[in-house]
Amino acid sequence: MEPLLGAKIGCLFALLAVTLVCGLIPICFKWFQIEAAGGRHRRVLGLLGCVSAGVFLGAGFMHMTAEALEEIESEIQKFTMLDSE
Template identity: 80%
Template sequence: MEPLLGVKIGCLFALLALTLVCGLIPIRFRWFQINAATSGRHRLVLSLLGCISAGVFLGAGFMHMTAEALESIENKIQKFMIQDRK
């Protein structure tokens, strides 16, 4: 195995582990549990945090799809322009 490939695989697993650890940290704190939320303000903050995280995931997904769609559209436009010239 090439050294660069090993480094890439190591970084991939390190990023996965870091993401899982940081993503699961709120589970350990009672403040982030919805059944511990007694006041309306506490529930509102938890709801807003949930909405923000959902927006981040949706934004990342749409950004990924947009890049692929633009690339696909560009390829189709180039094909049509080549066919027009013939």
């Protein structure tokens, strides 16, 4: 196995482990459980949920926009080629 391939696989597993650990940390702490929340604490948890939803929506829209622009460019090129004939 090439050293570069080994490094890529190692980084992939490290990224997976860090993501899992950071994603599962809130399960271990009572502060993050919405049932135990009240008042301002509930508002903060709601705000954190809204921010995380916004991050996912933004990433999804950014991905879709890039693909849409590629398709639009190809359609414009087809149209200009037909128009020039």
